[in-house]
Amino acid sequence: MKPSVTPKRRQGAALKAPRKAAAKPAVEKISQRGAKSQQTRFSSRLRAWGRHHRSMAWDSFQRLVRYPLGNLLTMLAIAIALVLPAALWLTLDSARLLDAELDESATLTVYLELSTDDAQASRIEEAVSAEPSVLETQMISAEQGMAEFQQSLGLDDALAGLESNPLPISIVVRPASIDPAAMEQLATTLEGLSGVDEVRVDLAWVERLRNLAELGRRVALALGALFGLGVLLVVGNTIRLSVESRRREIEVVMLIGATHAFVRRPFLYSGAWYGVGGGLLALALLSMGNHWLSLPVAALAASYGASFSLPQLDVTGSTILLSCSTLLGWLGAWLAVTRHLSSIRPR
Numbered sequence: 279m280k281p282s283v284t285p286k287r288r289q290g291a292a293l294k295a296p297r298k299a300a301a302k303p304a305v306e307k308i309s310q311r312g313a314k315s316q317q318t319r320f321s322s323r324l325r326a327w328g329r330h331h332r333s334m335a336w337d338s339f340q341r342l343v344r345y346p347l348g349n350l351l352t353m354l355a356i357a358i359a360l361v362l363p364a365a366l367w368l369t370l371d372s373a374r375l376l377d378a379e380l381d382e383s384a385t386l387t388v389y390l391e392l393s394t395d396d397a398q399a400s401r402i403e404e405a406v407s408a409e410p411s412v413l414e415t416q417m418i419s420a421e422q423g424m425a426e427f428q429q430s431l432g433l434d435d436a437l438a439g440l441e442s443n444p445l446p447i448s449i450v451v452r453p454a455s456i457d458p459a460a461m462e463q464l465a466t467t468l469e470g471l472s473g474v475d476e477v478r479v480d481l482a483w484v485e486r487l488r489n490l491a492e493l494g495r496r497v498a499l500a501l502g503a504l505f506g507l508g509v510l511l512v513v514g515n516t517i518r519l520s521v522e523s524r525r526r527e528i529e530v531v532m533l534i535g536a537t538h539a540f541v542r543r544p545f546l547y548s549g550a551w552y553g554v555g556g557g558l559l560a561l562a563l564l565s566m567g568n569h570w571l572s573l574p575v576a577a578l579a580a581s582y583g584a585s586f587s588l589p590q591l592d593v594t595g596s597t598i599l600l601s602c603s604t605l606l607g608w609l610g611a612w613l614a615v616t617r618h619l620s621s622i623r624p625r
Contacts, residue, residue, distance in 0.1 A: 338547040356556025363502035368589045384456040387478040388449040399447045414452040513610030521618045545615045553607020557600040
């Protein structure tokens with residue numbers, strides 16, 4: 279005989295059944311929520327990347343300030359390696375200015391026949407000026423030539439006893455092109471004019487100075503490359519020691535999934551700081567050297583009756599020097615860290 283179910287028991291069972299039935303969809307809803315993956319936005323990753331770069335830059339700067347003496351010596355070694363190429367660069371700038379002045383002073387001298395009078399000389403000058411390769415002409419009379427000759431040699435009394443002036447009328451020609459071949463061609467053309475006795479072209483000294491300037495440019499490039507390699511070695515050796523001192527720390531962060539780019543970042547900023555400091559010290563050394571040598575150079579130029587001042591780095595030159603030093607520091611750090619990260623195996 280089955281036991282009878284009272285109305286209270288039936289009511290309790292009816293209340294419990296919906297609760298169990300309602301609990302099952304809730305579990306399924308929770309499990310569905312847990313299965314979904316949320317993707318990080320590109321803007322969020324970019325902000326995190328920027329924050330990490332700022333943090334690493336500031337942290338590397340603090341590490342440099344923490345040991346000022348040793349890091350200052352490293353920056354001073356970089357500055358000394360940069361000063362000589364920069365000084366040669368300034369010297370070549372002065373040589374280029376001198377070369378421009380030499381281009382203006384490169385002329386031909388047309389000597390007329392002794393029997394040529396002033397009217398004939400004026401017509402010859404007009405014919406010379408009509409040449410397309412002639413830029414400017416200047417006539418020098420026989421009296422002016424004698425006065426300049428006496429003044430340059432200091433033989434006023436000796437030449438005063440001459441019965442007649444042996445110097446002819448001359449025309450100084452400034453050519454449009456100072457190419458040796460073009461000037462030789464112009465001299466040949468002018469010698470064919472009527473009344474012209476001789477055309478004198480003297481470009482040997484100009485060619486010598488240009489060859490010296492070209493030699494100086496090549497020497498500056500070679501020294502710049504050698505001292506740039508020296509900067510790479512200095513920064514690379516310093517960063518290598520820093521990597522070795524933090525080897526355990528690098529192994530730990532690589533064990534938890536850090537990439538090589540993440541590990542390299544603080545060392546790259548350290549190398550860039552070394553480059554910036556070395557560039558600033560190089561600018562200071564160049565300024566001190568310019569101030570120290572300016573007076574003797576000005577006195578030497580004044581003794582020859584000329585005025586000359588040592589060139590200085592302008593804003594563009596200073597920016598180029600700082601950019602090169604920063605890039606060399608960064609590159610030296612990158613080479614050192616990349617080489618040593620390949621040998622670190624986290625255990």
